[in-house]
Amino acid sequence: MQELDIFRRCLLDFKYVEDFKEFRHRTNTKNFFKAERVKKRNLARFNPFTDYHEIKFRQKYRYTKENLRRIIEIIRDDMEIEPIKKNQVPTDLQILSAIRFWGGTEHPKLTAMAHGVSLQTMIKITKRVAAVLSSKASRYIRMPATLSEKERMMRSFEQIGNMPQVIGAVLHKTVQYQPVNGNLTIATQTQLDDFLHSQLVCDADYKIRDLDLRQPEEFSINTASEMFALSRIKERFEQNEFRGRILLGNERLSCSSCLFTPVAYPKDESEDLYNHAHDLTFAPARKCLNVWTRRFGVLNSTLYGSFNSAKQTITALALLHNMAMEWKDPSIDMDNTISHCTPTMSPSLDQTAQAVEDRNRRSFIKTHFTCHNVENNLV
Structure with a gap:
């Protein structure tokens, strides 16, 4: 019996030694947390x-x-x-x-x-x-440069509504942006959002060909016509870069030598025909804007960051939109329904200047939309 008790005590001693070794291993916090970090680092990232x-x-x-x-x-x-x-x-x-x-x-x-x-x-x-x-915008957002490109764009518009000489359609959209402070925490809701006016020139294939971005306070921009008057695209037309070609705009813009808008109160059949052709030819621009804002819902919400940051974001989204159109990306439904965009800028109220500029449009209507000329074009 005495020998058996000695043997039992020896077994207990061995157990105490093993427990002590395990305790020392677990209390070595440096090695313990290092092992945990290695294990965490090896976890697969979300893909x-x-x-x-x-x-x-x-x-x-x-x-x-x-x-x-x-x-x-x-x-x-x-x-x-x-x-x-x-x-x-x-x-x-x-x-x-x-x-x-x-x-x-x-x-x-x-x-x-x-x-x-x-x-x-x-x-x-x-x-x-x-x-x-x-930084890559110039490669993906640009007006046609060569004669063949210009002719191809004009034909694509003319095939829609039988309106000649059109090389683009102008639309405007206002986007909110909200500055953030130095710690990149979002400003409180009591702080008013700022606004950024964007002017788009679209083609018949729903691509954005020109983009101009400005703050409302810049040069006291209050109307779409004022923004167009300050834009680079108008300056390029005045320099005869697109000689013999025109842009189309909606009723919120003023008619000019390079920009034709609908006739507010058509008086004869030729003006009715012009308005109908204008509406058909302008439709791709409305659809372009709708598809762009559906793909990137942040355009209808709020961009976070400064004015320059918001400009870069909108430019990036226009570039991404053009890529999607070029690659015919099917992720956004391209149905035939075109909803009219909600106006975000006020129309021009300068009726005197409007009357002067309407002369170019009247000459255009007389040349291309009198009954005799329309019959010849159809033949």
């Missing part, structure tokens, strides 16, 4: 390309997977110029998260949470992606 099926991906990111990969390839090198910081969100995921943020399909905080970042970091990412995209 929309593999984690979402095609339909859900298009709903969230506004493009097909194939087309978004093309966008990433176009701007990835410019995004990776800066040195990679510790724990930085991968470049591909930055581009994806920015486009999803601009899509406006969910609350901004949910978009940030989905990509594992704070809203403040999300705003920084969108500003960075917008800056890179907007």
Whole structure:
């Protein structure tokens, strides 16, 4: 019995030694937390390309997977110029998260949470992606330069409503932007949003060919006509860069030698025919604006950042829209229904100047829309 008791005590001693070793291992906090960090670092990041099926991906990111990969390839090198910081969100995921943020399909905080970042970091990412995209605007947002390009654009408009000489249609949209403070925290709701006026020139294929962005306070812009008068596109027409060609505008603009608007009160059949042709030919511009704002819902909401940041974002969204139109991206329904845009700028009230400029339009109507000329064009 005595020997058996000694053996039992020896077993207990061995157990105490093993427990002590385990205790020392668990109390070594440095090694313990280091192991935890290694384990956390090896966790797979969220990857929309593999984690979402095609339909859900298009709903969230506004493009097909194939087309978004093309966008990433176009701007990835410019995004990776800066040195990679510790724990930085991968470049591909930055581009994806920015486009999803601009899509406006969910609350901004949910978009940030989905990509594992704070809203403040999300705003920084969108500003960075917008800056890179907007730097490429001259390649994707431009009026036709060669004679063949100009003729092709004119034919595409003429095929719609049998209206000759048209090389573009002008539309305006006002976008809200809300400045953020130095810590990138969003301003309180008591602070009023600022506004940015955008002027678009669209073609018959729903692409944005020219973009002008200004603040309402700049040169006291109060009407769409005042903004057009200050725009680069008007200056280019005055310099005869598009000699013999015209732009179309809606009733919120003033008729001029290069910009034709509908006749407010048609007096004869030729003016009725002109108005009908104008409405048909102007329709692609309305559809272009509607498709653009449906794809990027943030345009109907609020952009976060300064005026310059908002300009870069709108330019980036116009560029992304043109890419989608060029690649015929099917993620946004391109139905035949065209809803009229809600006016966001006041019409011109200068009736005297309007009467003077109407002479060019009357001459145009007489040349192309008298009954005899219309019959010849149809033949």
